[in-house]
Amino acid sequence: MKREFSKNKVVNCHKGPQFAFELGKARIWGSRAVDLSNLSDWDLMIPLLDLEYDTYMPKNPLRPNQEAIDLFPSHIAKSFVPAILAIDWPDMEVPYLSRDWWVDLVEFLQNFEGNVVFFCMGGHGRTGTALTIVATLGELIPDVECPLYWLREQYCTEALETYRQFDYVEQITKTQLWTEPSFESWYAAAPSGATVSYPAKTQKKGKKKKQTLLHQ
Numbered sequence: 051m052k053r054e055f056s057k058n059k060v061v062n063c064h065k066g067p068q069f070a071f072e073l074g075k076a077r078i079w080g081s082r083a084v085d086l087s088n089l090s091d092w093d094l095m096i097p098l099l100d101l102e103y104d105t106y107m108p109k110n111p112l113r114p115n116q117e118a119i120d121l122f123p124s125h126i127a128k129s130f131v132p133a134i135l136a137i138d139w140p141d142m143e144v145p146y147l148s149r150d151w152w153v154d155l156v157e158f159l160q161n162f163e164g165n166v167v168f169f170c171m172g173g174h175g176r177t178g179t180a181l182t183i184v185a186t187l188g189e190l191i192p193d194v195e196c197p198l199y200w201l202r203e204q205y206c207t208e209a210l211e212t213y214r215q216f217d218y219v220e221q222i223t224k225t226q227l228w229t230e231p232s233f234e235s236w237y238a239a240a241p242s243g244a245t246v247s248y249p250a251k252t253q254k255k256g257k258k259k260k261q262t263l264l265h266q
């Protein structure tokens with residue numbers, strides 16, 4: 051990860067929806083909201099957004115009613131209507147969801163077949179928090195690894211941004227993390243007056259080729 055503390059935080063990371071891991075037959079992805087223009091790619095969308103303040107929510111171009119869903123072949127009626135489970139979750143914060151809720155969600159996903167995308171505005175803090183929890187409760191993390199480190203290898207090096215999110219993952223998963231939050235740890239070390247920017251992203255050399263939905 052390239053970092054420049056003198057002026058701006060330079061973030062070079064995932065571009066477009068990024069595949070993170072498989073959980074049973076569910077293929078789990080993370081994304082920024084603005085990268086999700088094609089809703090037909092998804093079987094289940096899990097927006098992690100501040101439902102009062104976040105301005106962007108992917109628009110659903112077609113909303114067939116139940117009669118239409120019954121009338122048309124499923125690939126026509128359902129192709130533009132992924133299931134959506136919206137979670138109210140402010141930026142930099144954590145949701146009001148218990149460990150039991152996450153355990154139930156993971157159990158559901160383990161029996162779900164299809165493409166599932168978790169997303170927030172930047173695809174890092176809230177999405178990284180959720181993906182780390184799901185992967186940990188889904189028992190995908192090797193015993194010797196930090197769950198957040200593992201998730202960053204799979205998904206994006208900027209995943210999980212704040213200490214509140216860090217503490218929340220530890221509390222929900224009952225597992226210790228030893229990888230720093232990406233934003234607050236940078237901010238604490240940066241000179242005062244530093245600002246954050248997200249310039250045009252560049253593909254990092256040597257990084258494994260990203261999986262895209264178009265080629266499946």
Ligand SMILES: [Zn+2]
Pocket residue numbers: 062063064173174206207208209
């Ligand atoms: Zn990223």
